[in-house]
Amino acid sequence: MASSSLTIAATVATLLTSLCVTLTYTRATPDATLSRNKTSGYRGYRGYGVQDAWGSIMWTRFPMEAFPLYLTPYIEAGKIEEESYSGYITVDKRYQSNMFFWFFPAEVPDGAPVLLWLNGGPVKRREISWTKLFSMIYVDNPVGVGYSYTRDDAGLSTSMDDVSRNLYSVLTQFFKMFPEFSENEFYIGGQSYAGKYVPSLGYYIHQQNHGQHPPDVHINFKGIYLGAGYCSPEKMMPVFPDFLFNMGFISDYRRRELRETYTKLIRDGLSGKNLLSPSEYLHRFFSKPSYSANHVLGSEATVTSKLHLVDIWMNEASTRAALHVAWARYPKVYAHSYVVRNSLKHEFLQDTVRENAFLMDNYKVLHYSGNLDVIVNVPMTEAFLSSVPWSGQAAYNRSDLTPWWIGKVVGYFTQIANFTRVIVRNSGHMLPYDTPEWALKMMERFVFDIPFETNAHYMDYYS
Ligand SMILES: *[C@@H]1O[C@H](CO)[C@@H](O)[C@H](O)[C@H]1NC(C)=O
Ligand SMILES: *[C@@H]1O[C@H](CO)[C@@H](O)[C@H](O)[C@H]1NC(C)=O
Ligand SMILES: *[C@@H]1O[C@H](CO)[C@@H](O)[C@H](O)[C@H]1NC(C)=O
Numbered sequence: 001m002a003s004s005s006l007t008i009a010a011t012v013a014t015l016l017t018s019l020c021v022t023l024t025y026t027r028a029t030p031d032a033t034l035s036r037n038k039t040s041g042y043r044g045y046r047g048y049g050v051q052d053a054w055g056s057i058m059w060t061r062f063p064m065e066a067f068p069l070y071l072t073p074y075i076e077a078g079k080i081e082e083e084s085y086s087g088y089i090t091v092d093k094r095y096q097s098n099m100f101f102w103f104f105p106a107e108v109p110d111g112a113p114v115l116l117w118l119n120g121g122p123v124k125r126r127e128i129s130w131t132k133l134f135s136m137i138y139v140d141n142p143v144g145v146g147y148s149y150t151r152d153d154a155g156l157s158t159s160m161d162d163v164s165r166n167l168y169s170v171l172t173q174f175f176k177m178f179p180e181f182s183e184n185e186f187y188i189g190g191q192s193y194a195g196k197y198v199p200s201l202g203y204y205i206h207q208q209n210h211g212q213h214p215p216d217v218h219i220n221f222k223g224i225y226l227g228a229g230y231c232s233p234e235k236m237m238p239v240f241p242d243f244l245f246n247m248g249f250i251s252d253y254r255r256r257e258l259r260e261t262y263t264k265l266i267r268d269g270l271s272g273k274n275l276l277s278p279s280e281y282l283h284r285f286f287s288k289p290s291y292s293a294n295h296v297l298g299s300e301a302t303v304t305s306k307l308h309l310v311d312i313w314m315n316e317a318s319t320r321a322a323l324h325v326a327w328a329r330y331p332k333v334y335a336h337s338y339v340v341r342n343s344l345k346h347e348f349l350q351d352t353v354r355e356n357a358f359l360m361d362n363y364k365v366l367h368y369s370g371n372l373d374v375i376v377n378v379p380m381t382e383a384f385l386s387s388v389p390w391s392g393q394a395a396y397n398r399s400d401l402t403p404w405w406i407g408k409v410v411g412y413f414t415q416i417a418n419f420t421r422v423i424v425r426n427s428g429h430m431l432p433y434d435t436p437e438w439a440l441k442m443m444e445r446f447v448f449d450i451p452f453e454t455n456a457h458y459m460d461y462y463s
Contacts, residue, residue: 084102084103084104084105085102085103086100086101086102086103087100087101088100088101088147089101089169089170089173089174091143091165091166091169091170092143092150092155092166092169094152094155095150095151095152095154095155096150096151096152096155097143097148097149097150097151097152097155097166098143098148098149098150099139099140099141099143099148099166099167099170100139100140100146100147100148101137101138101139101140101170101174102137102138103135103136103137103138103174103178104131104135104136104137104138105131105135105181106131106132106133106134106135106136107129107131107132109135109180109181111184112133112134112135112184113133113134113135113184113185113186113187113222113447114134114135114136114137114181114184114185114186114187115130115134115135115136115137115186115187115188115189115225115443115447116137116138116139116167116171116186116187116188116189117136117137117138117189117190118139118141118167118188118189118190118194118197118198118201128436128437128440130432130440130443132440133440133443133444133447134443134447135181135184137174139167139170141163141166141167141197142156142157142162142163142166142197142340142344143155143156143157143166143340144156144157144339144340144343145340153339153343156339156340156343157340157343157344158343158344158345158346158347159344159346159347160196160197160200160347160350160352161200161204163196163197163200163201163344164197164200164201164203164204165204167197167201167204168201168204168205168208171205171217171219172215172216172217172219175217175219176217182217182218182219182220183220184220185220185222185447186219186220186221186222187221187222187223187224187225187364187447188201188202188205188221188224188225189224189225189226189227189366190226190227191226191227191228191229191429191430191431192227192228192229192230192375192376192429193230194226194229195226195228195229195230195231195352195376196230196231196347196350196352198224198225198226198229199224199226199229199231199352199355199356199359200352200355202221202223202224202355202359202363203354203355203358203359205219205221206221206358206359206362206363209221221363222363222364223359223363223364223365223366223418224359224363224364224365224366225365225366225368225443225446226365226366226367226368227368227369227370227430227431227432228368228369228370228373228375228376228381228429228431229367229376229381229384230376231351231352231353231356231381231384232351232352232353232384232387233266233281233285233348233349233351234266234270234349234351235351235353235380235383235384235387236376236380236381236383236384237262237263237265237266237285237380238259238262238263238383239259239379239380239383240258240262240285240377240379240380241254241255241258241259241262242255242379243374243377243378243379243380244258244374247296247374261284262285265281265284265285266349269281269348269349270349275345275346275349277341277342277345278341278342278344278345278348279338279341279342281348281349286375296372296373296374296428297370297372297426297427297428297434351384353384353387353388353389356388356390357388357389357390358390360388360390360392360417360418360419361390361391361392363418364418364419364420364446365418365419365420366419366420366421366422366442366446367381367385367419367420367421367422368421368422368423368424368431368442369381369422369423369424369427369431370423370424370426370427370428370429370430370431370434370435371411371423371424371425371426371427372426372427372428373427373428373429373431374428374429375429376429378423385421390419391417392416392417392419395416396414396416396419396421399414399416400414401413401414401421401423402414402452402454403454403455403458404422404452404453404454405453405454405455405458406438406441406453409425409458410424410425410435410438410441411423411424411425411438411442413452415452420446422442422446422452424438424439424442427439
């Protein structure tokens with residue numbers, strides 16, 4: 001198994017090297033590098049793995065196994081040139097903290113909304129790339145994961161405010177570097193633990209845009225999109241076992257016992273009586289009886305089993321050269337995340353209820369889930385959403401889901417004012433990976449305010 005994986009990695013490396021038609025790169029001096037150079041040599045590259053601090057549980061990375069397949073259509077179409085830009089942006093000079101970004105302009109970039117994705121990445125595959133509609137910015141976040149690094153551990157984030165400040169610095173510098181994109185609509189999103197980062201950053205951008213002093217760069221912030229957002233341990237964890245029970249993973253007795261255990265763990269942590277480390281919570285919440293490994297779909301397991309290929313590929317000299325990270329190393333998946341995670345210890349049980357409420361009242365907000373996601377399952381997100389005190393809360397509490405129909409039922413949705421809730425069928429935690437076509441259609445409807453399709457005839461069966 002190990003040797004066949006190595007063979008795949010070697011094949012990938014060879015294929016990529018052979019595609020390096022114009023391998024010119026800038027040698028990054030990572031302390032202060034803003035490189036606007038194209039990321040050469042990776043034209044046709046179709047996937048991107050970002051390591052996140054919570055990765056051992058959240059699996060927010062993408063598989064590397066299918067590279068060779070992904071390149072062919074581009075070669076055949078003569079479309080070897082896929083423009084992208086990457087490099088470091090220094091966010092804290094004191095500690096020499098630098099964040100790595102990778103930017104893919106939309107196929108037709110003029111006026112296309114710009115989307116930031118935190119944690120993992122929507123799969124860019126053959127015909128279904130998000131760059132068909134949007135310009136995409138990926139950032140290795142927070143400092144200390146992926147290629148983003150700091151020379152001093154004091155540069156690691158200890159709160160969502162630190163995370164937001166760093167990301168805001170990335171964004172303002174980014175839009176200075178790419179002013180032609182700064183007028184376009186801007187959305188931020190991500191999945192899983194990004195349920196903390198994204199609402200916090202959205203709120204932070206709002207405050208900067210509306211502060212006493214006009215910011216040097218105005219970000220044309222329109223809204224947020226979150227997949228399986230882990231927004232509130234307190235509201236979500238007690239109902240985590242409900243899904244496990246309904247799927248037949250645990251007994252009813254165990255469900256009740258777990259609900260009590262989780263409730264007490266969180267109560268004791270929040271009251272300061274017994275605050276554990278993030279790793280300990282992750283272990284107690286998810287890993288013990290292997291619930292999280294009990295995937296309903298195969299995709300999470302597939303991705304997890306390929307993670308070591310991410311390390312190998314990200315650390316290839318040619319990869320690092322083309323991405324302008326020079327000597328920076330991509331840390332082994334799981335290795336460094338422990339330190340990053342621990343520095344956010346006091347944040348781990350906190351929620352983003354207030355930020356979500358504010359954004360739902362003032363911006364466009366999408367919360368989506370895969371109906372077969374175990375780890376941040378639908379009941380968890382619903383328990384969180386009904387607790388958010390925004391002006392549409394009562395209406396949301398009384399709402400029902402409407403089938404979303406594209407030739408068949410592909411999911412369910414609810415829309416109240418500027419808030420959109422979508423549950424997509426046959427998808428797990430990584431919805432854009434499991435059902436890429438529907439994921440992109442969902443984003444298109446949300447961003448461009450296109451109504452979700454229904455089928456009156458189909459609806460009749462239920463009335
Ligand atoms: C971009 O790369 C070229 C070499 O290919 C180099 O001469 C130039 O300085 C680089 N520009 C930046 C902004 O790094
Ligand atoms: C909405 O439902 C939640 C959960 O049942 C409840 O706590 C909240 O008070 C309700 N809010 C409104 C405005 O109906
Ligand atoms: C929806 O958001 C827009 C701004 O994007 C705002 O003008 C409008 O009032 C909002 N609508 C509601 C019903 O909140």
